[in-house]
Amino acid sequence: MKRKTPALAIYALAAYLFLHLPLLILAVFSFNSSRFTVWQGFSLNWYGAALNDSQLIESSWNSLIIAIFATAVSTVFGTLCAYGLWKRNSKPLATSLYLNLVTPEIVTGISLLAFYQWIFRFLRVQLGMHTVILAHVAFSIAYVVIVVMARLRTVDVRLEEAALDLGANEWQAFRYVTLPAILPGVVAAALLAFTVSFDDYVITSLVAGVNSETLPMVIYAIARRGVNPIVNAISALIVVGFGCLIMISQRLQST
Amino acid sequence: MNRLRAWFLAPTWTVMVTLFLAPLAIILAYSLLTRGAYGGLSPPWTAESYGRLVDPIYFVILWRSFWIAGLSTVVCLLLGFPLALFISRSGPRKNLYLSLVILPFWTSFLIRTYAWMFLLRDTGLVNTFLEKLGLIQGPLPLLYNNFAVILGLVYGYLPFMVLPLYATLERLDPNLLEAAADLGAKPGITLLRVILPLCEPGIRAGSILVFIPCLGAYLTPDLLGGGKSVMIGNLIQNQFTTARDWPFGAAVALVLMAVVMTLLMILAGRDSEDLL
Numbered sequence: 001m002k003r004k005t006p007a008l009a010i011y012a013l014a015a016y017l018f019l020h021l022p023l024l025i026l027a028v029f030s031f032n033s034s035r036f037t038v039w040q041g042f043s044l045n046w047y048g049a050a051l052n053d054s055q056l057i058e059s060s061w062n063s064l065i066i067a068i069f070a071t072a073v074s075t076v077f078g079t080l081c082a083y084g085l086w087k088r089n090s091k092p093l094a095t096s097l098y099l100n101l102v103t104p105e106i107v108t109g110i111s112l113l114a115f116y117q118w119i120f121r122f123l124r125v126q127l128g129m130h131t132v133i134l135a136h137v138a139f140s141i142a143y144v145v146i147v148v149m150a151r152l153r154t155v156d157v158r159l160e161e162a163a164l165d166l167g168a169n170e171w172q173a174f175r176y177v178t179l180p181a182i183l184p185g186v187v188a189a190a191l192l193a194f195t196v197s198f199d200d201y202v203i204t205s206l207v208a209g210v211n212s213e214t215l216p217m218v219i220y221a222i223a224r225r226g227v228n229p230i231v232n233a234i235s236a237l238i239v240v241g242f243g244c245l246i247m248i249s250q251r252l253q254s255t
Numbered sequence: 256m257n258r259l260r261a262w263f264l265a266p267t268w269t270v271m272v273t274l275f276l277a278p279l280a281i282i283l284a285y286s287l288l289t290r291g292a293y294g295g296l297s298p299p300w301t302a303e304s305y306g307r308l309v310d311p312i313y314f315v316i317l318w319r320s321f322w323i324a325g326l327s328t329v330v331c332l333l334l335g336f337p338l339a340l341f342i343s344r345s346g347p348r349k350n351l352y353l354s355l356v357i358l359p360f361w362t363s364f365l366i367r368t369y370a371w372m373f374l375l376r377d378t379g380l381v382n383t384f385l386e387k388l389g390l391i392q393g394p395l396p397l398l399y400n401n402f403a404v405i406l407g408l409v410y411g412y413l414p415f416m417v418l419p420l421y422a423t424l425e426r427l428d429p430n431l432l433e434a435a436a437d438l439g440a441k442p443g444i445t446l447l448r449v450i451l452p453l454c455e456p457g458i459r460a461g462s463i464l465v466f467i468p469c470l471g472a473y474l475t476p477d478l479l480g481g482g483k484s485v486m487i488g489n490l491i492q493n494q495f496t497t498a499r500d501w502p503f504g505a506a507v508a509l510v511l512m513a514v515v516m517t518l519l520m521i522l523a524g525r526d527s528e529d530l531l
Contacts, residue, residue: 008337008340008341008344009341011337011338011341012337012338012341012342012352015334015337015338016355018334018410019355019356019359019410019413020355020359022367022370022371022373022374022410023359023362023366023367023370025370025373025374025380026366026369026370026373029373029380036378037373037378037379037380037383038383076266077266077267077270078267080262080263080264080266080267081263081264081266081267083263084260084261084263084264085264087260087263088260090264093264093267093268093271096271096275096276097267097271098519099275099516099519100271100275102467102468102515102519103275103471103512103515104467104468104470104471104472104473104488104511104512104515105471105473105488106471106473106488106491106492106508107282107471107491107508107511107512108275108278109492110282110491110492110495110504110505110508111278111279111281111282111508112274112278113495114278114281114282114285114495114501114505115274115277115278115281118281134274135274137270137274138270138271138274138275141267141270141271145267170258170259171259174259192361195361195363199363199364199365201364201365201474202473202474206492206495206496216363216365219365219366219369220365220478223365223369223372223478224477224478226376227369227372227373227376227379231369232373235363235366235369235370238363238366239362239363239366242361242362242363243358243362246357246358246361246362247354247358250354250357254350
């Protein structure tokens with residue numbers, strides 16, 4: 001193969017700067033002591049302010065609880081589903097999952113809202129943490145299925161056949177042969193599901209109740225009023241946190 | 256195996272039916288009902304909500320959504336193709352370069368959009384910088400317009416374009432390029448006459464994968480467009496919250512879904528195996 005042309009490499013550098021520089025600048029200015037976009041010296045004031053903001057802390061807890069529950073459920077359901085589909089594909093289920101993945105968030109959100117309102121006519125419940133968790137399960141399963149499925153494609157079917165021949169039942173073959181082999185993929189999927197859940201604004205804002213405000217909802221409310229360095233500080237923390245989770249996830253997917 | 260497999264699929268089936276398909280069915284029913292006195296829903300069944308889509312006030316929004324999504328897709332293609340080409344030719348560092356494209360994609364979408372608010376506002380970094388250089392007198396109106404929305408969408412969905420393009424470039428037989436060179440084609444001609452036509456599946460997949468989320472975008476036009484660049488997503492949200500006209504909001508949502516599904520069927524026409 002020929003050496004790559006320098007023009008292409010320079011272009012690629014510019015493209016990578018376009019992709020990464022905005023977040024980097026955002027993070028740098030979270031350490032600025034002034035609230036304006038002029039560098040006035042290093043300070044951790046905005047981090048202090050963020051950590052002392054009760055609304056931010058409370059909503060972070062909500063986001064964390066929602067993400068943990070939604071991740072646990074969608075990882076279990078999604079892994080079982082991927083395994084079942086790997087055994088034999090089910091066109092209708094695969095199609096619904098795919099459709100679920102590409103449905104615009106706003107459509108998913110309003111249809112869930114309409115669905116909940118309709119259900120509430122018969123049940124004495126209201127919008128709250130539970131409705132948000134259910135919504136998050138619904139939109140994160142598809143991610144889990146895709147990641148676990150990719151992992152399953154690298155598994156040798158004959159291993160399970162051997163286990164069955166040696167007297168294992170179907171459950172044991174899954175539990176002791178295939179599951180350990182796909183475990184890194186399952187963990188990677190869980191990490192992805194967690195970030196997708198923790199980050200969601202559009203669907204969450206439509207199905208959240210009064211006591212279930214999440215961190216993205218608070219950030220959004222502040223951002224709509226304009227730029228605020230506290231959001232920069234929160235953002236930097238989230239970007240670093242997410243970055244770590246995603247890098248671990250990527251590493252696990254490629255092992 | 257069939258007995259256990261059914262149990263493995265059951266939980267996800269249940270979630271999909273109750274929390275995805277049933278809600279869509281309810282939206283379909285709502286779109287055919289009439290808006291009641293207090294924002295409620297009531298018979299008679301009618302298709303009137305769909306008729307209102309051609310009302311000029313709403314048609315402007317539909318038209319804007321389509322051209323903004325289309326232009327964003329074209330820009331993604333123009334920016335993404337050279338990047339995918341670069342990655343596919345970078346030998347052992349391919350995976351690193353690919354991760355660098357994927358990483359921002361999994362970073363919070365809300366925060367990535369906010370980052371552009373931070374950069375583009377009147378007292379933002381871009382304007383401050385240009386003023387310091389003396390290139391402009393007052394701040395340029397960079398935020399709260401169509402330009403900012405397109406920039407935000409391109410920034411958000413560029414990875415969707417790069418990944419399928421990279422996948423097709425990766426499968427490209429290097430012998431074909433050598434053959435073209437041996438037969439006297441200059442690199443530019445090889446690119447136009449050999450590489451681009453062979454990348455057609457990747458271009459189609461990437462374009463649809465970018466166009467769909469752009470068309471249904473809600474967050475980007477709301478934060479970066481600021482009321483002047485209302486798109487379909489904002490129209491739907493507004494009908495379900497402030498305007499409380501659920502039948503009309505449901506009709507708009509279903510039209511959006513119909514467009515999305517048509518595009519997917521075009522995509523699934525040839526390479527549906529890659530999807531899931």
